[in-house]
């Protein structure tokens with residue numbers, strides 16, 4: 001199978017000696033929407049710039065449609081990049097900005113105009129085609145940058161935090177537009193962001209990075225439900241993590257001894273007895289029981305032994321949502337929320353003792369390091 005984009009053991013060491021990207025492997029199919037997600041400084045932009053050709057590659061191989069591009073000039077690569085600040089030319093009209101890439105390539109005016117017109121109309125920019133870009137709003141400038149990136153008909157569009165400069169409402173609207181556009185055009189998008197919600201909402205797969213390394217590459221839902229590493233478990237969603245040691249496997253579940261009791265979950269990877277592990281439980285998987293409602297033994301049977309004592313430290317209702325702050329026996333606090341029908345006011349008074357339980361299929365056991 002020929003991928004649109006392949007990164008084989010890509011590494012980047014800057015002149016300062018900083019290893020910014022380490023052993024990055026990724027294969028992207030045509031039409032996929034990939035997001036690079038991670039905290040500031042983890043190497044997202046460096047990787048994107050290496051794909052675009054604006055940054056040299058220190059080690060590894062990079063291929064587009066099976067052709068090695070390591071040493072290819074940016075202009076010769078079948079990629080287009082959209083920068084966070086859009087990098088538009090303020091003194092040029094919208095039309096000229098959009099057509100700039102084609103002009104540089106030396107395309108004849110008639111052909112160029114036809115392509116630019118089509119792109120202006122596709123992105124709803126016809127009405128402002130003759131305006132200078134410095135007079136326009138953030139959303140309009142974003143769309144012009146997008147038009148300029150797409151008009152050259154790249155195989156891969158690279159986007160560096162393209163929505164970062166927009167306010168929250170506009171950001172949401174343009175997110176939807178971007179997703180629709182990507183689906184319609186069928187172009188591969190590689191998108192850099194440090195906004196978790198954006199990566200999870202837009203992409204087919206998310207590459208989570210940490211300190212230059214890839215932690216996990218998965219579809220968004222799987223990052224929530226099956227984190228591979230402690231970093232991902234802490235970074236994505238709202239998980240509670242219990243550390244412990246593997247006791248063994250029973251009925252296909254991995255049994256883990258922890259300071260708060262013996263817990264069961266689905267293993268992610270091979271788990272030998274005694275191995276140091278984390279049991280990761282998403283907040284959505286937690287069920288809250290009053291002590292009086294059912295006996296502990298019954299709850300424990302239902303939840304494969306996954307039950308721990310806890311105390312309600314706060315209960316608030318905002319709109320239709322109940323927010324429950326719970327204190328664990330080890331002193332940690334966890335926040336849970338659900339519709340008021342599920343946690344009705346008065347059932348979990350502050351200071352009351354409760355039981356937390358969860359289905360072992362929803363807990364993931366991962367190596368502790």
Ligand SMILES: Nc1ncnc2c1ncn2[C@@H]1O[C@H](COP(=O)(O)OP(=O)(O)OP(=O)(O)O)[C@@H](O)[C@H]1O
Pocket residue numbers: 014015016018019020038039040041042043044045046047194
């Ligand atoms: N031109 C450079 N010279 C030396 N070091 C650099 C250079 N550019 C980036 N770095 C370093 O490389 C590492 C990765 O930086 P990079 O900009 O790729 O991260 P990022 O994940 O995109 O961060 P952000 O979200 O803040 O843009 C950081 O430690 C950064 O300080």
